[in-house]
Amino acid sequence: MTLPRGWELIIILIIIVLIFGPGRLSKIAREIGLGIKEFRTGMQDEESEDEPSEKEEPENVD
Numbered sequence: 142m143t144l145p146r147g148w149e150l151i152i153i154l155i156i157i158v159l160i161f162g163p164g165r166l167s168k169i170a171r172e173i174g175l176g177i178k179e180f181r182t183g184m185q186d187e188e189s190e191d192e193p194s195e196k197e198e199p200e201n202v203d
Contacts, residue, residue, distance in 0.1 A: 145153060158166065 161169070
């Protein structure tokens with residue numbers, strides 16, 4: 142099975158626009174974009190929590 146190319150892709154996009162309409166498609170795209178943005182910020186927050194900050198001094202164990 143191959144991926145759709147050229148005319149096949151255009152026909153699929155036309156069918157999607159006919160089903161959802163241009164207004165709803167823009168809302169769907171906006172929500173997907175916001176979800177990706179939140180995911181990226183969440184991943185960055187998680188990485189920053191895992192790394193020790195430079196301001197903290199290591200404890201001396203004697």
